[in-house]
Amino acid sequence: MNVRVHYTAQLRTALNRTGDELELPSAATVGDLFDSISQLHGEPFDNLAKCDNGQLHPSLLVCIGDQCIGQDFAVELQTGDEVTLLSPVSGG
Amino acid sequence: MQELTQEEREVYEWQMWSPEFGEPGQTRLKNASVLVTRCGGLGSVVAYELAAAGVGRLVIAHGGNVKPSDLNRQLLMTHRSLGTPRIESAQRRLLELNPRLNIEAVPENVNAENVTRLVEQVDVVVDCAPLFEERFLLNRAAISQNKPLVECAMYDLEAQITTIIPGETPCLHCLHPEHPKNWRRQFPVFGAVSGTVGCLGAMEAIKLIAGIGETLTGRLLFCDLRQMQFRTISLMRNRDCQVCGHMV
Secondary structure (H helix, E strand, C coil), X not given: CEEEEEECHHHHHHHCXXXXXXXXXXXXXXXXXXXXXXXHHCHHHHHHHECCCCCECCXXXXXXXXXXXXXXXXXXXXXXXXXXXXXXXXXX | CCCCCHHHHHHCHXXXXXXCCHHHHHHHXXXXXXXXXXXXXXXXXXXXXXXXXXXXXXXXXXXXXXXXXXXXXXXXXXXXXXXXXXXXXXXXXXXXXXXXCEEEEEXXXXXXXXXXXXXXXXXXXXXCCCCHHHHHHHHHHHHHCCCCEEEEEEEECEEEEEEECXXXXXXXXXXXXXXXXXXXXXCCECHHHHHHHHHHHHHHHHXXXXXXXXXXXXXXXXXXXXXXXXXXXXXXXXXXXXXXCCCC
């Protein structure tokens, strides 16, 4: 199935792109999506988005469509889903 | 509750024409107090708009002296104030705009020692701080004192804003349970971006105080000013949140 992922803020800068279109197996989860992104981009993604244990860093907000899913990365994706990784931002 | 003077009725005439706001709303603003921290790119505009709108009392907290790199966005700082305390420039500019304003100007950033006292003397908190350590302190104090907290943030041409009501909406710790990894304190930004977010943050505070409209409670407004796309994202509380999880 086809899933579109959008990157924001420091993640967008680090990857030097606004998003990717990824082909995933059916019944793939949000966690599987992160693994695919990690394989695709490697260190620039892992430096900001992954914990030492390989899990997605909890400071990132993950949204499917316009719904934030919290820390539940076992959620199954549907073909055509648009996932946004909101990188933490601040004032200044 | 203090009533409006005739001078105030004249100054705020145009906004008092706003449906559902009127003189009752303006009177609520006059009797309200807001903490804005810091008064940088975001906080300068939040404080300026709240002063312009007639909020009666502002508590502003900002340490350090004005630097050249402040001047592209920190609109309460001026070229003439370079090298002098930021808080003095901020206070002077706010009083030039609204001499009726009651200001407590605190020449330091939020820290573990001052946060409780800063939050307890206001009705609403607007967080414009750059450091997650400060923001987590403010969030914890606002939750424990049951004060609404408007969260304003930005990066490059993007912005995020949400309004936190303790026990009802996700708190900052629900959204970011840990300090971001490899997060950089300095980032690209235009003054027009911080100004946009600052105006939105000020409007959230005004609506909270006056009781009008729909605030960004339980929702996060994501603005991409590069593409001029605006999205409202529904947020979820974390029932296991260490800060607000007990407030069910």
